[in-house]
Amino acid sequence: MRYISTRDASLSVTAAEAITRGISAEGGLFVPETIPELTMDELCTLAGKSYNHRAKFVLSRFLTDFSEEELAACVDSAYTDEKFDTDHISEISKVGENAYLLELWHGPTCVFKDMALQLLPHLLTASAKKIAPDKEIVVLVATSGDTGKAALEGFRDVPGTRMLVFYPENGVSAMQKLQMTTQEGENVSVCAIKGNFDDAQSGVKKIFTDPEIIKELAENGQMFSSANSINWGRLVPQIVYYVSAYVTLMETGEIIPGEEVNVVVPTGNFGNILAAYYAKKMGVPFGTLIYASNQNNVLTDFIDAGIYDRNREFFATASPSMDILISSNLERLLFDLSGHNDEAVREWFAALAEDGEYEVDDEIKEMLNEGFYGGYCDDEDTLDVIGRTFRKYSYVCDTHTGVAVKVYEDYLEATGDERKTIIASTASPYKFNDSVLAAVSSEEIPADSFDQAEKLRALTGLPMPRSLSDLKGKPVRFTASISREDMVEAVKKMLK
């Protein structure tokens, strides 16, 4: 299996190269040349098997330059009893008639990003060993809150790697900030920037392709890679849990083999929903792919009009990990829908960089509307649905998942499509205590995050994850806050 770039389809590299480099030199994203197929028979053989077994099976289709032993070592180091609080790695909770919440937050930092970021460091170091032995891998991360912590936890003290995380100073929850600023590990560092996530992401993308810095790195025996979902090594582990969820629903008799299931995903950078798209393309019988946005509804407008327009007000919402106006992974979808038209992709993304806007042609609009449904909701509706879900089912979900549940309700109402539906539950409610507490309780909200958490626990009975309660009183290590113009300097300083 070879990987090509969305902005230069003639460029062809191995999976190890795609993962090590993170992003292609001309700014494109790596994608598999073809999507491997999974038959229904193969899906059925995965029933009764462990998550790790399923992961090895799916990954072996994409990462063909890895040996079976290499993949097994990566997977078995990532998904362990110590790091995940359930043997199943992810859990499924039935909430309502046809809805299944796929809980992807049972890992060490309580967010779905652990599913990929526990595996990525292993894939990355194994990849680098193949194509650039002896080089130190420098990983830069832009985070809207959750990626940063999950990446730090995945990479801390991994030999041969170094990491710097940038987060928007006022764009993350109190718990998210504490998770990052107290991070342990000799090889990792964290820095706040005065700006929003898009500023952090475009700053990091620019540094990745800055020839001067790349040269400096090469002289130091170092090279850049990415832990954001622009890296293929982030996306491929996410395909696994969609395959696995379908198999689990079959195994438990909730669905019959071949039955079509819809998928709802709360969306920011379009990575998680794209993984569901790839799973469907492999042959998992998924119906409509429903992506849910918060008030930063650039993707909802896009599916309606075919025009992607980031020139709009940016809202800081109760679901901060989705406060994004440039959804990087949409590029991969458009490349796929356009039949690998790298020229069109180059034009669209040049227009996006220059004017903040592009429009796709009618054919692509049609394909988008056939396979996808996009919706959004504001904070008020998000908190309202979290409250209603809790009162009705005694089930408490976080704000991002709340956005997905609300858009699912809207979808049901608009279409009457009653097929069984998987809703990606992306974070533990305890990462967003204040909002979740406000949604389920009418009492006054205490100011302190841990008091909020205790109240939430008393009210809902949901145990607080150890990794979050352990943050109390932990010393803060990282206090730097810089303007976005100074990101280059911060990177240079870290490299020394």
Ligand SMILES: *Cc1c(COP(=O)(O)O)cnc(C)c1O
């Ligand atoms: C990152 C994140 C999302 C958005 O996922 P994308 O892959 O960027 O679309 C949704 N929910 C939570 C809790 C997140 O951390």
